[in-house]
Amino acid sequence: MNLFIDQMINGISVGSVYALVALGYTMVYGIVKLINFAHGDIIMVSSYFLMVFLRKAGLPFPLAILLSVALSGALGAIVEKLAYKPLRGAPRINVLITAIGVSILLQNVFAWVFKQDNPASMPALLDGAINIGGVSISKISVLTILVSVILMVTLSLLIKYTKMGKAMRAVSEDSGAAALMGINVDTTVSATFIIGSALAAVAGVLFASTYRLINPFMGSDFGLKAFIAAVLGGIGIIPGAMIGGFIMGVVESLAKGYVSTIFADTIVFTILIVILIFKPSGLLGKNIKEKV
Amino acid sequence: MLLEVNDIGITFGGLRAVMGFNMGVDKDEIVGLIGPNGAGKTTVFNLLTGVYTPTEGKIIFDQKDITGKKTNVINNLGIARTFQNIRLFKSMSVIDNVKVAYNQNMKYNELQGVFKFGLYKKEEAELHEKALNLLDVFGLKGEAEENAGNLPYGKQRKLEIARALGTGPKLLLLDEPAAGMNPSETAELMEIIRLVKDKFRVSILLIEHDMSLVMNICERLYVLDYGSLIASGPPEEIKNNQDVISAYLGE
Amino acid sequence: MAFYKKQFGLISAAVILILLVLFRYLGIIDDYYITIIDLVFINIILAVSLNLTIGFLGQLALGNAGFMAIGAYTSAILTTYLKLPPILLFPVAVLCSGVLAVLSSLIVGIPSLRLKGDYLAIITLGFGEIIKNIITGLKITGGARGYKGIMNYNTDFETNAYVNMIVLYLFAGLTVFVISNFTKSRHGRVIKSIRDNEIASEASGVNIMYYKLLGFSMSAFFAGVAGSLYAHHNGILAANKFDFNYSIEMVIMVVLGGMGNIKGSIAAAIFLTFLPQLLSSFSDKRMLFYSILLIIVMLVKNKNYPFLKIDFYKKRLLGR
Incomplete structure (x- = not known):
């Protein structure tokens, strides 16, 4: 029973991080119909930024976190401007190949720059655990879950009520019509990339502070699972990404606890195939056909 | 009748794009489907070719029920189409x-x-x-x-x-074939459509906004407005139909 | 003369193969280069077959190393445990490798290819990693320690003369022949039409699901065969050889040689196999180099970055 509770808490904590990353995938997919392969690597980038600010520059935690999230968000937007925007209207496979290229580029640039400390260790953000009804939960897990939930709620409100949020929904529905209505599509796309990347950066900070070890290639595996979470919930649907993230985290954690670490990934992957067979539009998705 | 459409309709998330629509196309006939922008004409084409599955009604083609069949199967059975925004293998x-x-x-x-x-x-x-x-x-x-x-x-x-x-069709659907053409090109197109009908022995159903073309070559017309049929008949009749005129000009 | 002109590709391929075999047995090429040349042929099979999926079908597949791994381990296990006459053993193993790769490609392809969108890319990416995990986790594959003592071209030539690198050369030739003829047949034409416009293709009566699966599984078949040939070339197998980076190297070969260009894939496979072997300093930076190459090729292709094109400088420097 103890194992079960531990795995559940662990799963929810990891799942909330998946959810943050899945949000970025889903937002970008919703707006430019691109699987942004480089999105997962933003987690890695923000972890390394954080490590540098803390260990090399000696900045205090809050400032270091703020800076790494801001820089990672900017990086997401820069990638979009330089690599994806020029390919609007090109065959989709070309954009996809570019995205893969950007992902590998980020991984290998960081592997090259941080050759000596690879993998690098992180200072602790929060130590210790709290005790709730006889179950001990690490403080960092509590923080992770809290921060993720707060961010998700904020994002939902942002998309529902602000002008920028309305613009995002309009562009994802029909970018041509949105442009005719006076919405600046380029700005909206950039904003989407910044917000999505910043969320992934927060995920990176939380992840790095939990596991305390980072390496340049950690983003791709993490990104893949977050993407599966986005598909599970229904790609392009914001609440779907959150639900998908939590389910993924819990399933993976239980599989690791009760089956085996090596086959946990296989189980997670099997889920993806099963969804695509039976409900390709995801748990919250509706089947919509392409316009002809 | 080569094509018989019985009371078809489709709903997109609460919006009834087409409802209770009936029409027919005979062998060797050129029929026009007209109506203001957004009336649901292309949706009808998409229903006929299996791009969308009707939420109600039946489509009978060449004595076979093709309702809900896949696009490629419907093409194999004898309905071919063109697209409003040209789709070639570029x-x-x-x-x-x-x-x-x-x-x-x-x-x-x-x-x-x-x-x-x-x-x-x-x-x-x-x-x-x-x-x-x-x-x-x-x-x-x-x-x-x-x-x-x-x-x-x-x-x-x-x-x-x-x-x-x-693809060897019995029925050819043309979605705005004259869009973007100048008058002389449109005139040439009319000749081609007539020639196609005679040479390939196909019936033709076309969506078109160019009224000179429609009035000239169509034997019968169906007029769609807000997803419903508001009139049908030979061109001269449609030209003077009060409902049609008000649909086009607005109330 | 007319025959020579028409069959130029076939004849020159035959001449190159005969020379290679001759040089090899006369000991003119040393073993180091022979190993590289064998790898070149394996990579030609991989690049040309992946081009069918990427260049002709227009779908991105990122897990061909996974199909290759399935082929490699199938062949390794079959040649170890199967008791067959020597003349049959090797061909049966190669064929089974291809068939098993096809079966797994259907598991991956059926759920993802019937959907619109780029699900194949992400599913194949995951698939490649999973295959690697499964191989590491299983006993019969030797787990993390790898699979040793596979029948190979160098040591087992006396006991089974059919396990022979000539088979490798012939298979590479066959792959190029089959895929280039396929793309010119009615089936290949239909596959290209799906790449260009899926909706129009379906409206022209094409069963797109069938043809997508046909192209994708054919590509997997040859990747499986390449895996089998690699197993017998190397003699030992390690699961982490078939990682994401190897899948990406195949994509690079296709992209650099030109999507839909079979000759280009062959040239790129030759170039990119020799390069890291000859330049050891390049070898460890190669993923960095490849990723930049991928991005640049795609951007240049789309013509939105004029300063990446030679014409841009020609005009400026030479005046018009």
Whole structure:
């Protein structure tokens, strides 16, 4: 029973991080119909930024976190401007190949720059655990879950009520019509990339502070699972990404606890195939056909 | 009746795009489907070709119920179409665009295709001839080896019609064939449509905004407004129909 | 003369193969280069077959190393445990490798290819990683320690003369022949039409699901065969050889050689196999180099970055 509770808490904590990353995938997919392969690597980038600010520059935690999230968000937007925007209207496979290229580029640039400390260790953000009804939960897990939930709620409100949020929904529905209505599509796309990347950066900070070890290639595996979470919930649907993230985290954690670490990934992957067979539009998705 | 549409309708997330729609097309007939923008004309085409599945009603084609059948199956049964925003195989040659259409009636299998034996040589030679003859009808023989994407607009429209005919249809659906054409091109197009009907023995159902074309070549018209049929009949009758005039001009 | 002109590709390929075999047995090429040359042929099979999926079908597949791994381990296990006459053993193993790769490609392809969108890319990416995990986790594959003592071209030539690198050369030739003829047949034409416009293709009566699966599984078949040939070339197998980076190297070969260009894939496979072997300093930076190459090729292709094109400088420097 103890194992079960531990795995559940662990799963929810990891799942909330998946959810943050899945949000970025889903937002970008919703707006430019691109699987942004480089999105997962933003987690890695923000972890390394954080490590540098803390260990090399000696900045205090809050400032270091703020800076790494801001820089990672900017990086997401820069990638979009330089690599994806020029390919609007090109065959989709070309954009996809570019995205893969950007992902590998980020991984290998960081592997090259941080050759000596690879993998690098992180200072602790929060130590210790709290005790709730006889179950001990690490403080960092509590923080992770809290921060993720707060961010998700904020994002939902942002998309529902602000002008920028309305613009995002309009562009994802029909970018041509949105442009005719006076919405600046380029700005909206950039904003989407910044917000999505910043969320992934927060995920990176939380992840790095939990596991305390980072390496340049950690983003791709993490990104893949977050993407599966986005598909599970229904790609392009914001609440779907959150639900998908939590389910993924819990399933993976239980599989690791009760089956085996090596086959946990296989189980997670099997889920993806099963969804695509039976409900390709995801748990919250509706089947919509392409316009002809 | 070649095509019989009985009370079809479709709902998109609460919006009833088409409802209670009835129509028919006879053998050797040219029928027009008209109506203001957003009336649901292209949606009707998408329902007829299986791009959308109707949420209500039945479509009978050539005595067979084709409601809910897949797009490619409906094409195999004899309904071919063109698209409002031209959809060609842009990086392929003009002749290959047409050859793809003939594929469904060819017999040689994958192994014969790879090792070039059996029916391969005979069928490919016949195909080449057939495709060239078809292009010739549309004055595209000279551009057979060019990239379809490099053709001027008017010729792209013609190639799309040629490709649709290559599938050997009994009914041809044309979605705004004259869109973007000048009056002389439109006049030429009218000749082509008449020629196609006689030479290929197909019935034609077309969506068009160009009233001179519609009034000139259509034997009967259906008028759609807000997803419902508001009038049908021969062009002279439609021209003077009060409902139609108010739908076009607004109340 | 006319025959020579028409069959130029076939004849020159035959001449190169005969020379290679001759040089090899006369000991003119030393073993180091022979190993590289064998790898070149394996990579030609991989690049040309992946081009069918990427260049002709227009779908991105990122897990061909996974199909290759399935082929490699199938062949390794079969040749170890299967008791067959020597003349049959090797061909049966190669064939089974291809068939098993096809079966797994259907498991991956059926759920993802019937959907619109780029699900194949992400599913194949995951698939490649999973295959690697499964191989590491299983006993019969030797787990993390790898699979040793596979029948190979160098040591087992006396006991089974059919396990022979000539088979590898012939298979590479066969792959190029089959795929280039396939793309020119009616089936290949249909596959290209799906790449260009799926909706129009379906409206022209094409069963797109069938043809997508046909192209994708054919590509997997040859990747499986390449895996089998690699197993017998190497003699030992390690699961982490078939990682994401190897899948990406195949994509690079296709992209650099030109999507839909079979000769280009062959040239790129030769170039990119020799390069890291000859330049050891390049070898460890190669993923960095490859990723930049991928991005640049795609951007140049789309012509939105004029300063990446030679014409841009020609015009400026030479005046018009």
